[in-house]
Amino acid sequence: MNGDWAYWLREHKGTLLAFAAFVVMFTIYAANHPMGLNANVATTAANKGVLLAIVAMAQTLVVLTSGIDLSVGMVMVLANCLASSIAVGSPLATGLGVAGVLLTGCVCGAVNGLIVIYGRLQPIVTTIATGAVYYGIALALRPVPGGDVNAALADALTGQLPGGVPASLAVLLILVAVVWLPFRRSAIGRAAYALGSSEIAAYMSGVPIRRAKFVAYTLSGLLASMAGLFLTFITYTGEASAANGGAYTLYSIAAVVLGGVSLFGGSGSAIGAIFGALMFRTIGDLLFVFNVEPLWQPLFQGLVLLAAVCLGSVRLLRIRNRLDLYG
Amino acid sequence: MPLFVMQGVSKRYGGVRALQDAQLAIEAGRIHAVLGENGAGKSTLIKIMAGVVAPDEGRMLLDGQPVAFTSPAAANDAGIACIFQELSLIPDLSVADNIAISNPPRRFGLIDRRAQRRMAEEALSRAGADNIHPSALVKDLPLSRRQMVEIAKALARKPRILILDEATSALTAADVTKVYGVLKRLRAEGLALVYISHRMHEITELADECTVFCNGRSVASFAAGTKTDNEIVELMIGREYNAAFPPRTARTASDAAPLLEVRHLGWTDRLTDISLRLSAGEVIGLGGLDGQGQRELLLALFGVLLGTTGEVLIDGRPVAITGPHVAKGREIGMALIPEDRKTEGLMLPMSVRDNLSFAALDTLSGWGVIDKAAERDAVARIVRLLGVRTDGTDMPAGSLSGGNQQKLVIGKWLMMAPRILLLNDPTRGIDVGTKQEMYQLLRQLADAGAAILFYSTDYDELVGCCDRVLVMYDGAIRRELIGAEITERALVSSALNIGAEARKSGPPQALS
Numbered sequence: 001m002n003g004d005w006a007y008w009l010r011e012h013k014g015t016l017l018a019f020a021a022f023v024v025m026f027t028i029y030a031a032n033h034p035m036g037l038n039a040n041v042a043t044t045a046a047n048k049g050v051l052l053a054i055v056a057m058a059q060t061l062v063v064l065t066s067g068i069d070l071s072v073g074m075v076m077v078l079a080n081c082l083a084s085s086i087a088v089g090s091p092l093a094t095g096l097g098v099a100g101v102l103l104t105g106c107v108c109g110a111v112n113g114l115i116v117i118y119g120r121l122q123p124i125v126t127t128i129a130t131g132a133v134y135y136g137i138a139l140a141l142r143p144v145p146g147g148d149v150n151a152a153l154a155d156a157l158t159g160q161l162p163g164g165v166p167a168s169l170a171v172l173l174i175l176v177a178v179v180w181l182p183f184r185r186s187a188i189g190r191a192a193y194a195l196g197s198s199e200i201a202a203y204m205s206g207v208p209i210r211r212a213k214f215v216a217y218t219l220s221g222l223l224a225s226m227a228g229l230f231l232t233f234i235t236y237t238g239e240a241s242a243a244n245g246g247a248y249t250l251y252s253i254a255a256v257v258l259g260g261v262s263l264f265g266g267s268g269s270a271i272g273a274i275f276g277a278l279m280f281r282t283i284g285d286l287l288f289v290f291n292v293e294p295l296w297q298p299l300f301q302g303l304v305l306l307a308a309v310c311l312g313s314v315r316l317l318r319i320r321n322r323l324d325l326y327g
Numbered sequence: 328m329p330l331f332v333m334q335g336v337s338k339r340y341g342g343v344r345a346l347q348d349a350q351l352a353i354e355a356g357r358i359h360a361v362l363g364e365n366g367a368g369k370s371t372l373i374k375i376m377a378g379v380v381a382p383d384e385g386r387m388l389l390d391g392q393p394v395a396f397t398s399p400a401a402a403n404d405a406g407i408a409c410i411f412q413e414l415s416l417i418p419d420l421s422v423a424d425n426i427a428i429s430n431p432p433r434r435f436g437l438i439d440r441r442a443q444r445r446m447a448e449e450a451l452s453r454a455g456a457d458n459i460h461p462s463a464l465v466k467d468l469p470l471s472r473r474q475m476v477e478i479a480k481a482l483a484r485k486p487r488i489l490i491l492d493e494a495t496s497a498l499t500a501a502d503v504t505k506v507y508g509v510l511k512r513l514r515a516e517g518l519a520l521v522y523i524s525h526r527m528h529e530i531t532e533l534a535d536e537c538t539v540f541c542n543g544r545s546v547a548s549f550a551a552g553t554k555t556d557n558e559i560v561e562l563m564i565g566r567e568y569n570a571a572f573p574p575r576t577a578r579t580a581s582d583a584a585p586l587l588e589v590r591h592l593g594w595t596d597r598l599t600d601i602s603l604r605l606s607a608g609e610v611i612g613l614g615g616l617d618g619q620g621q622r623e624l625l626l627a628l629f630g631v632l633l634g635t636t637g638e639v640l641i642d643g644r645p646v647a648i649t650g651p652h653v654a655k656g657r658e659i660g661m662a663l664i665p666e667d668r669k670t671e672g673l674m675l676p677m678s679v680r681d682n683l684s685f686a687a688l689d690t691l692s693g694w695g696v697i698d699k700a701a702e703r704d705a706v707a708r709i710v711r712l713l714g715v716r717t718d719g720t721d722m723p724a725g726s727l728s729g730g731n732q733q734k735l736v737i738g739k740w741l742m743m744a745p746r747i748l749l750l751n752d753p754t755r756g757i758d759v760g761t762k763q764e765m766y767q768l769l770r771q772l773a774d775a776g777a778a779i780l781f782y783s784t785d786y787d788e789l790v791g792c793c794d795r796v797l798v799m800y801d802g803a804i805r806r807e808l809i810g811a812e813i814t815e816r817a818l819v820s821s822a823l824n825i826g827a828e829a830r831k832s833g834p835p836q837a838l839s
Binding site: 320 | 399
């Protein structure tokens with residue numbers, strides 16, 4: 001049918017804008033880097049970016065259901081501490097350890113989901129509380145920084161593929177293919193979008209609301225634990241860092257907004273959030289290559305975020321009934 | 328044998344009987360019209376059929392087998408699809424996504440987008456809406472297109488019984504013709520259709536069977552064409568109780584400028600050319616079917632809507648009411664009692680005292696500091712005046728009964744002694760006793776010199792309370808009833824716009 005592409009553009013506008021903005025920023029960054037874009041520069045940038053991108057994917061799943069997950073960072077920290085204890089040793093032991101970490105992430109997410117669904121608590125309060133609990137467990141596991149991780153696996157996933165391509169980008173691609181795309185294309189994923197957009201209409205249409213919420217929160221926990229695992233592979237150590245947990249939680253929300261995912265739920269894509277995360281990281285790197293004091297970094301990140309949010313609310317100018325502003 | 332039967336179905340909400348001993352028999356290959364005025368129980372009936380609410384009593388038979396639906400999904404599975412008045416579409420999803428929402432076609436566990444696209448195209452063309460693109464997002468479509476998508480969505484479920492609740496209310500004339508064609512074809516295909524509409528000519532055009540509801544009971548079922556429009560209106564009216572209304576105060580015509588005058592007010596396509604004059608001491612009713620622009624008119628007067636056209640005059644002088652803060656100011660002195668007291672009227676968790684003093688805080692405070700003693704006195708006065716039954720004024724407003732909450736909403740605005748009082752269906756969902764107190768209060772306020780504009784979905788109230796009634800239809804005032812002209816019969820027939828339709832098609836006739 002004619003005009004298909006126009007509708008496609010309309011639906012993916014947020015994602016495409018995030019992608020375009022990231023490409024522009026990264027090009028500027030690479031062109032001005034003192035050493036140019038060599039494999040090592042790219043790998044370092046990719047590792048940092050991918051870590052936030054995975055947390056942003058986790059956040060996206062919950063935000064799509066018109067919730068918010070303030071425990072993603074803490075689940076990541078918990079997974080980091082756990083991985084530094086059990087993802088070591090022989091290939092078999094490492095494999096079991098990785099599975100254990102991912103399972104823990106799923107359980108954390110599922111607990112969030114169950115409380116939100118059956119306890120009928122607001123996601124924001126629920127996840128602040130559970131986040132504190134998860135952080136407490138992480139602290140109990142690793143009161144002081146330390147531990148170790150299977151170095152061969154870590155180097156393989158954070159190093160370079162033949163040809164100098166950062167391996168972490170391949171990891172991200174696989175995560176998108178294995179977790180996000182099936183979710184996006186499944187009936188359950190559709191239900192998550194539907195309930196985020198209008199829970200009443202979704203209920204009236206016979207959509208499985210509870211199951212969709214549960215799956216969204218559980219997958220969010222799973223992705224957050226993957227981020228924790230990846231953090232361990234980068235740092236070779238485990239640390240129950242409250243600062244890290246808090247920062248990644250807030251950055252993930254920023255990345256989601258920059259990536260064109262609506263905080264009201266129901267629209268946007270994890271792909272957009274990934275580019276939002278990469279963009280957010282690139283802002284910091286840009287300031288570095290232009291020799292701006294690192295002290296200015298939060299200020300500039302904040303300004304970019306504000307500008308993005310302003311763009312998103314242009315539609316409010318069209319409202320004719322003031323009650324719609326508050327609805 | 329009828330395809331679907333309801334026997335003795337009843338439903339209560341709290342103390343309110345929404346449906347009592349309702350009977351309905353629907354046959355395949357027929358269009359069954361359900362008629363009744365606002366609050367007659369039609370919506371409850373549909374919600375029960377569609378599995379949204381469960382009946383308290385009675386039974387339903389499908390193909391002679393008893394059935395019970397626990398959710399909309401269960402009713403769907405049994406072959407009942409419903410097109411609701413409030414749309415059930417999901418705004419952020421595409422048309423195709425919406426049409427396939429309840430059971431998307433799947434391959435290897437994932438949604439098969441091509442199959443879904445085919446399914447959507449087929450459903451859209453069955454609904455006579457081929458011109459809607461399946462990939463368009465629902466939130467980008469105008470209301471009339473959404474309504475067509477809603478019809479396509481219902482058809483995609485291959486229902487045996489299709490319920491249409493005011494399905495044509497948002498449609499353009501061209502779409503209405505198409506939908507008629509579609510409905511007739513579906514009837515020929517053997518579907519059973521339940522058609523709810525307030526438009527008499529639609530009933531005449533489409534229905535094979537009619538059932539009239541009144542006060543939650545099904546009062547008559549008959550073949551279409553066997554009763555005249557007037558006989559049907561009589562059936563719809565029949566009332567059980569007559570609330571006691573205070574006597575009207577005899578009014579003498581005065582030459583003084585009206586307190587509030589509206590000239591040619593308009594807003595988007597929802598309000599057209601509204602003119603009215605409201606004097607001190609007068610109670611004017613807004614009548615008509617639900618959703619014909621009455622709410623928008625009140626909101627427009629209160630300054631909530633942006634981009635209104637026309638003129639508003641207070642005491643004969645033009646004013647620009649740019650928001651509720653201006654409307655309630657001293658020069659204008661206007662108050663709006665909103666329809667949804669829980670969200671627009673009260674802060675439920677806050678105390679009775681706080682709720683009452685919100686709107687009048689500026690008169691109760693000096694240099695920004697609230698005068699506690701003045702506040703306490705003013706609150707006590709209002710609580711006494713309205714007879715609010717509360718255990719002290721520190722209780723949260725949410726702990727009061729519905730009727731007492733509504734008194735709070737009114738009391739809160741009385742604190743600032745308004746000159747013009749706009750009421751948006753203030754007695755909805757409150758008990759008869761409180762209603763009567765409310766009627767007394769309205770008359771007292773009018774006698775004390777307030778001008779009152781009163782929208783109600785209860786025709787009885789309009790008859791009992793108002794000096795004049797303006798009947799709205801499709802965003803415009805279609806008829807003004809004065810004094811003794813205000814009867815239920817006149818209200819119902821002018822609300823259905825029967826006179827106007829007769830005038831359009833037949834020879835001109837004078838207004839009664």
